[in-house]
Amino acid sequence: MIRLLRPFARAVTYTRWLHLFMAVVWPAMWMYLDDRHWWLSAVLLALAGLVPGMRTVEGLQARLLLLGQRQGGDGPEIVTAPSRTWGDRGRTVLWLEARLALGFLVGMLTVQLPVTTEMLVRAGLRLGGGGLDEGAVLQITGHHWWYVALAPLPLVLLAVVVVFSGELITRLAARLLGPSPAERLAALEERTEQLLERNRIARELHDSIGHALTVAVIQAGAARTAGDPEFTDRALAAIEETGRAALEDLDRVLGVLRESERPVSSRPTLADADRLLESARASGAKVDAEVSGPVETVPGPVSREGYRILQEALTNVLRHAGTVPVGVRVAVSDGTLVLDVRNALPAAAAPTPSGGRGSGLRGIRERAALLGGRARTGPDEGDWRVRVELPLA
Known part of the structure; x- marks a missing residue:
C-alpha cells in the first residue's frame, strides 16, 4: 500500500501534471476564437517545432518539470541544445504534437472525473439538479443510493491518470528530446x-x-x-x-x-x-x-x-x-x-x-x-x- 502511495508524495508527480496542462494553454486560444479551426493549433505547433530554438525551450521545461532533481543522475537525459539537423527538428515536432494530444486528454479527464464524482453524489443523495450536467461528457441518470459508494472511483482513476501520464510523457521526452546518435557520439568523444x-x-x-x-x-x-x-x-x-x-x-x-x-x-x-x-x-x-x-x-x-x-x-x-x-x-x-x-x-x-x-x-x-x-x-x-x-x- 505504501508503495502505491509513494508517487503521490513526490513533487515531480505534480510538476509533470502541470507540464501537461501547459501544453494546451496557448493552442486552446484558437478554440475560443473559432472552434471550427482548432486544427490550426496542431499546424502552428508543427511549424514552431521546425525552429531550432524550440528544442531548447522544450528541453528546459522538460528538465525542470519532468525530471526534477534526477537530471544528471540515473534518470533519462534531455538535451537543451538547439536543433542542428532535420532529424532533430522532426523529433521536436513529434514531441509537440504528442504533448498537445496527451495534455488535452489529461486536461479533459482532470475536469471531467471530479465532475463525475459530484454528479454521483448528487444523484445518490437526491440533491437538487439530480445527476445531469450539461458540461459533463458522462451523464448520470436515475437516483440510486449506491451511487454514493461509486463516487470515489473517478477520483481514484484521476490519480492513476496523473501518475501514469507523467511517466508516459517523461519517457516520450527522453525519446524525442534526448540526444541524437550524433550528439551521443560527440559526448563520448x-x-x-x-x-x-x-x-x-x-x-x-x-x-x-x-x-x-x-x-x-x-x-x-x-x-x-x-x-x-x-x-x-x-x-x-x-x-x-x-x-x-x-x-x-x-x-x-x-x-x-x-x-x-x-x-x-x-x-x-x-x-x-x-x-x-x-x-x-x-x-x-x-x-x-x-x-x-x-x-x-x-x-x-x-x-x-x-x-x-x-x-x-x-x-x-x-x-x-x-x-x-x-x-x-x-x-x-x-x-x-x-x-x-x-x-x-x-x-x-x-x-x-x-x-x-x-x-x-x-x-x-x-x-x-x-x-x-x-x-x-x-x-x-x-x-x-x-x-x-x-x-x-
Missing part, C-alpha cells in the same frame, strides 16, 4: 578526451615526482654512507635542485587542472634534457650522452613526450640499478626520433622479464603508442636497454 587528459596528467605526475624522489633517496643514502661533508653538501644541493624542479612541474600540472584553457607549451622538452642528465650525474651515475641531429626541430608534442620517456628511463636506472654507467643516445634522422638508454645490470640483480611489469615501463610504451611509435624494453647483451622510436610527422 569528449568523455574520451577527458579520460586521455587525466591519464596524461597521471603519467606527468608519476614521471616528475617519481624521478625527484628517486634522486633524493639515492643522494640522501649516499651522503649518509659517505661521511664526507663536501659530498654531503653536493648531495643536498642536488636534492634541492631536483625538488625545486619537481615542485615546478607539480605547480604546472595543478594549474592545468584548475584552468582547462591553460596551454601546455610550458611543459619541458628535449631541449631541457641537460637538466635530466645532470640530475642523474649528481646522483652518482656515470652518464655518457650522445645527441645527434636537429633536436630543436622536433615537433612540440613529440619533444615533450620524448623528454618524459627519457626521464622515466633514467629514473628506472637509478631506482633499480643504482649508480652504474649509463649510455644515452638521442638521435633525429629520417623523420624519426630515437631514444636509446642502456645501463649495466648489477651482478646481484635478477634480470627483469623483457616485457616489463612496472608502471614506468608501461607508461613509456603507452606514450610511444600514443604517438604512433614503438618501444622496446628489456635485457640486451648483458645490459638493460630502453629503445624508443617516435615518428616526427
Whole structure:
C-alpha cells in the first residue's frame, strides 16, 4: 500500500501534471476564437517545432518539470541544445504534437472525473439538479443510493491518470528530446578526451615526482654512507635542485587542472634534457650522452613526450640499478626520433622479464603508442636497454 502511495508524495508527480496542462494553454486560444479551426493549433505547433530554438525551450521545461532533481543522475537525459539537423527538428515536432494530444486528454479527464464524482453524489443523495450536467461528457441518470459508494472511483482513476501520464510523457521526452546518435557520439568523444587528459596528467605526475624522489633517496643514502661533508653538501644541493624542479612541474600540472584553457607549451622538452642528465650525474651515475641531429626541430608534442620517456628511463636506472654507467643516445634522422638508454645490470640483480611489469615501463610504451611509435624494453647483451622510436610527422 505504501508503495502505491509513494508517487503521490513526490513533487515531480505534480510538476509533470502541470507540464501537461501547459501544453494546451496557448493552442486552446484558437478554440475560443473559432472552434471550427482548432486544427490550426496542431499546424502552428508543427511549424514552431521546425525552429531550432524550440528544442531548447522544450528541453528546459522538460528538465525542470519532468525530471526534477534526477537530471544528471540515473534518470533519462534531455538535451537543451538547439536543433542542428532535420532529424532533430522532426523529433521536436513529434514531441509537440504528442504533448498537445496527451495534455488535452489529461486536461479533459482532470475536469471531467471530479465532475463525475459530484454528479454521483448528487444523484445518490437526491440533491437538487439530480445527476445531469450539461458540461459533463458522462451523464448520470436515475437516483440510486449506491451511487454514493461509486463516487470515489473517478477520483481514484484521476490519480492513476496523473501518475501514469507523467511517466508516459517523461519517457516520450527522453525519446524525442534526448540526444541524437550524433550528439551521443560527440559526448563520448569528449568523455574520451577527458579520460586521455587525466591519464596524461597521471603519467606527468608519476614521471616528475617519481624521478625527484628517486634522486633524493639515492643522494640522501649516499651522503649518509659517505661521511664526507663536501659530498654531503653536493648531495643536498642536488636534492634541492631536483625538488625545486619537481615542485615546478607539480605547480604546472595543478594549474592545468584548475584552468582547462591553460596551454601546455610550458611543459619541458628535449631541449631541457641537460637538466635530466645532470640530475642523474649528481646522483652518482656515470652518464655518457650522445645527441645527434636537429633536436630543436622536433615537433612540440613529440619533444615533450620524448623528454618524459627519457626521464622515466633514467629514473628506472637509478631506482633499480643504482649508480652504474649509463649510455644515452638521442638521435633525429629520417623523420624519426630515437631514444636509446642502456645501463649495466648489477651482478646481484635478477634480470627483469623483457616485457616489463612496472608502471614506468608501461607508461613509456603507452606514450610511444600514443604517438604512433614503438618501444622496446628489456635485457640486451648483458645490459638493460630502453629503445624508443617516435615518428616526427
